[in-house]
Amino acid sequence: MSLHGVVKRYGSIVAVNGLELDVPYGVCFGLLGPNGAGKSTTMRMLTAQTLADEGQISVLGYELPRESKQSRLEMGVVPQLDNLDVELTCRQILMVFARLYRVPRAERATAVERALAIANLGPRADTIVRDLSGGMRRRLLVGRGLIHQPRLVLLDEPTVGLDPQVRQELWSLIDGLRAQGVTVLMSTHYIEEAERLADTVAVMSDGRIIAQGTPADLVRRHAGEEVLEVYGAPDRLAQVSELASGSGWSSRRSGPAIAILHAETLDGQAPEGVRRPANLEDAFVALTGEDIE
Amino acid sequence: MSATSLSAGEREAAPRRIGRLEPAALAGVMSRDVAIFGRYWKATTFSSIVQPTIYLLAFGLGIEKLVPRIGGLTYVEYVATGVVATAVLFSSAFPGMFNTFIRWQFQRTYDAMLAAPVDVEELITAEVLWISLRAGVYGLAPLLVGLAFGLDPNVGMLLVPLIGFVTGFGFAGFGVTVAAVAKTIDNFNYVTSAVLTPMFLVAGTFFQVSTLPDGVRQVAQVNPLYHCVQLVRDASLGALGTADLAHAAVLLAFALLMWRLAINQLGRRLID
Numbered sequence: 001m002s003l004h005g006v007v008k009r010y011g012s013i014v015a016v017n018g019l020e021l022d023v024p025y026g027v028c029f030g031l032l033g034p035n036g037a038g039k040s041t042t043m044r045m046l047t048a049q050t051l052a053d054e055g056q057i058s059v060l061g062y063e064l065p066r067e068s069k070q071s072r073l074e075m076g077v078v079p080q081l082d083n084l085d086v087e088l089t090c091r092q093i094l095m096v097f098a099r100l101y102r103v104p105r106a107e108r109a110t111a112v113e114r115a116l117a118i119a120n121l122g123p124r125a126d127t128i129v130r131d132l133s134g135g136m137r138r139r140l141l142v143g144r145g146l147i148h149q150p151r152l153v154l155l156d157e158p159t160v161g162l163d164p165q166v167r168q169e170l171w172s173l174i175d176g177l178r179a180q181g182v183t184v185l186m187s188t189h190y191i192e193e194a195e196r197l198a199d200t201v202a203v204m205s206d207g208r209i210i211a212q213g214t215p216a217d218l219v220r221r222h223a224g225e226e227v228l229e230v231y232g233a234p235d236r237l238a239q240v241s242e243l244a245s246g247s248g249w250s251s252r253r254s255g256p257a258i259a260i261l262h263a264e265t266l267d268g269q270a271p272e273g274v275r276r277p278a279n280l281e282d283a284f285v286a287l288t289g290e291d292i293e
Numbered sequence: 294m295s296a297t298s299l300s301a302g303e304r305e306a307a308p309r310r311i312g313r314l315e316p317a318a319l320a321g322v323m324s325r326d327v328a329i330f331g332r333y334w335k336a337t338t339f340s341s342i343v344q345p346t347i348y349l350l351a352f353g354l355g356i357e358k359l360v361p362r363i364g365g366l367t368y369v370e371y372v373a374t375g376v377v378a379t380a381v382l383f384s385s386a387f388p389g390m391f392n393t394f395i396r397w398q399f400q401r402t403y404d405a406m407l408a409a410p411v412d413v414e415e416l417i418t419a420e421v422l423w424i425s426l427r428a429g430v431y432g433l434a435p436l437l438v439g440l441a442f443g444l445d446p447n448v449g450m451l452l453v454p455l456i457g458f459v460t461g462f463g464f465a466g467f468g469v470t471v472a473a474v475a476k477t478i479d480n481f482n483y484v485t486s487a488v489l490t491p492m493f494l495v496a497g498t499f500f501q502v503s504t505l506p507d508g509v510r511q512v513a514q515v516n517p518l519y520h521c522v523q524l525v526r527d528a529s530l531g532a533l534g535t536a537d538l539a540h541a542a543v544l545l546a547f548a549l550l551m552w553r554l555a556i557n558q559l560g561r562r563l564i565d
Contacts, residue, residue: 010565047408050565073410083401085325092328099321100409144405 001046001152001185006055008041008207015041017207019055023185023200028178030198030215031187034288038207039187040080043156046185047072060152073102075152076145080160080187082137086130090121090140093129094147101148111147118173119143135166142173153177155186159193171197195280205288215280223282224262230273231257240271252285261286314418318411322419325402330427337431341384345376345435349442352499364501366530373439374526375498377432377453378460378518382493385428385461389468390481393420393559397472403563413560421465421552428461429454436529449528456528459544460521466551473558497522517547 001023008016016038023029033039044050046059048068057064062071085093094112103111116122119139121132129137138158145153155174159167174197177184188194194201195215202212211218230240240258244251247269250261260266261282263275330337349372357368364371396402406416436450471484495502495509496518502510513519520540527533527540 044565048564049404049407069410069412072408077408079401079405079408081401081404083405085329085400085402087332088325088328096321096325096328097409099324100318100406100411102317102410 001059001183002057003042003045004056006042006045006052006057008038008045008050008052014207016045016052019204019208021202021209023183025183026178026181027199028174028184028186028197030194030201031185031204032189032191032194032201032284033187033204034189037204037288039189039204040156041207042204043080043154043185043187046154047075047077073148074150075154076148076150078142078145078153078155078158080156082141084129084137084140084144087128089126089128090116090119090132090143091125093140094144097144097147103148111149115143115147118146120169135162138162138166138170142170146177150182152183152185155184157188158186159188159190167193191279191281191284201280203284203287211283211287218283218287219278219280221283222261222286223278224264225278226263226275227278227282228260228263228266228270228273228275229254229257230260230271243271250286252282313412314415318415319419319422321409322406322411322416323423326420326423337384337427341380341431341434342438345373345380345438348372348376348379348435349438353442364503366526369439369442369444370530371526372499373435373442373444374529375496375522376435377457377525377529378496378521379493379498380435381428381432381457381460381521382464382489382518384431385424385464386468386489388424388427389421389465389555390472390475390484391468391478392424393469393472394475394478394481397559397563407563413563414556416563417469417556417559418552421462421469421555424465424468425458425461428465429456429458432457432461432525444529447529447531449531449533452528453525456521456524456541456544459541459548460517463517463544463548463551466548466555469555470551470558473555473562492516492518495519497526517544520544 001021003019003021006016006019007014019038019042021042031039031042041050045052045057046064048065051065059068059071060074062068064071085096088096091112094115095108098108098111116125119136119142121136121140121143124132124136129140132140142158145155158174159170162170171193174184174186178197178199184197186193186197198215200212201215201218202209203218204210211222213221230237232240237258240260241251244258244260249266252259252261257273259282260270260273261278263270349369352372353368360368362368403416407413433453436444436453440446471481475481495505495513496516497513498518502513502519505513520543524537524540524544527537
């Protein structure tokens with residue numbers, strides 16, 4: 001999958017601004033970014049449900065939007081927003097999508113059973129979607145996206161708003177896909193999700209990719225080995241913050257503390273605090289900034 | 294597919310070509326409609342029988358005393374055939390408007406389908422096709438009720454589902470177009486009161502258009518429902534003539550126009 005110079009504007013708002021992205025076959029690729037960074041717009045462009053104003057997009061060797069229908073045949077999509085038919089049963093929904101994905105008639109029943117097993121919804125196969133819990137519905141969305149055993153799967157914020165138990169379950173499912181050699185592109189704003197699952201992470205901000213690499217690589221480059229967290233009263237924190245910017249250290253607010261990145265490079269002048277290994281969240285905030293729009 | 298794009302891509306040998314308006318895509322979208330229909334067919338069938346019965350009872354018992362014959366026909370002959378068009382209108386324009394809006398805006402069903410190998414043209418064509426097939430079948434209900442009220446069977450009645458299908462195709466497309474341009478579902482009230490209600494009254498359903506003032510008569514000529522009423526009446530009473538070719542042509546043109554308009558208008562909003 002590759003995107004080059006992709007631009008998408010909505011009126012005066014530029015949602016995607018010169019996006020460059022290459023996703024090789026067989027990896028789990030995490031698209032990480034704050035809300036409004038352009039992740040969902042990018043995901044929609046990959047199914048040609050949003051058309052780029054500029055740039056080239058190709059998916060599985062097909063040029064979009066011209067050959068997008070062929071590429072959609074070979075990939076599965078799990079949307080961020082629940083778009084299940086509430087009036088139908090799990091089995092009926094999966095059957096409809098088995099047809100839409102051109103699963104041959106003789107294989108449809110098997111495909112539906114397999115998707116029900118993936119979604120762990122076997123006993124609920126004939127339950128109407130309206131009567132399913134939020135977690136079950138999300139699992140059904142995943143099963144629906146995998147009904148035709150695609151070789152590429154797009155997951156748009158797969159675990160947003162889910163209980164930790166359901167999230168763990170989905171994570172092992174995604175990990176299982178990668179193990180089978182399926183290419184996974186996952187957008188998320190949960191850092192832990194990207195850190196655990198993705199082979200490569202691209203950080204998106206204001207409609208473009210600002211950093212890319214393995215999670216460990218990004219942490220090392222943008223947050224260093226260690227982070228020093230200094231706790232204290234607000235005025236103490238303000239002092240530390242001033243000291244950090246005065247000394248040219250990169251730092252960020254971290255809840256009730258100030259976190260100083262690249263702490264392994266600090267010598268004796270470092271203030272008292274707790275040292276911990278740097279993580280992807282440190283790198284993410286260093287990259288995308290602390291301000292919330 | 295050009296040779297260069299084949300060699301450039303990493304695709305597997307001889308990928309299956311996917312074209313426009315594929316039967317498999319249409320069948321897939323319609324299989325969903327069929328599954329949903331399985332849930333509410335009883336209610337639909339009930340109202341499609343009860344409504345013309347009420348019309349025939351009310352008008353038959355009330356007006357037949359005053360107007361024994363209308364345009365040379367008994368009132369049962371006149372109303373039972375006229376109400377076919379009403380049945381087709383209601384069972385196509387309303388699903389076209391409401392189902393489309395709900396599936397598109399509230400349930401996001403269309404978003405889900407368009408992420409699969411289905412394009413906008415196939416999605417809308419399948420939806421319109423399903424609605425109009427249903428409208429063609431349910432358009433027969435008033436005739437069946439009419440037969441129970443003493444209407445004579447005629448072999449021309451076999452054409453009625455086809456006429457209902459073509460008319461329903463146009464009105465389903467009209468409904469989808471309305472859904473595409475409506476800002477909220479409440480806006481449908483404007484269309485129902487200002488367009489559909491007058492349309493169904495000035496169509497020769499309950500009284501003859503020829504008794505109306507000149508201006509209104511001109512309006513009836515461009516009302517597809519008027520042409521549907523005429524065609525159904527002529528077919529059901531064994532009175533088909535050359536004028537009916539014109540009626541059929543108007544209905545076909547209307548269906549074609551609304552189909553393309555629906556794809557154009559909703560397509561622009563589904564794909565941004």
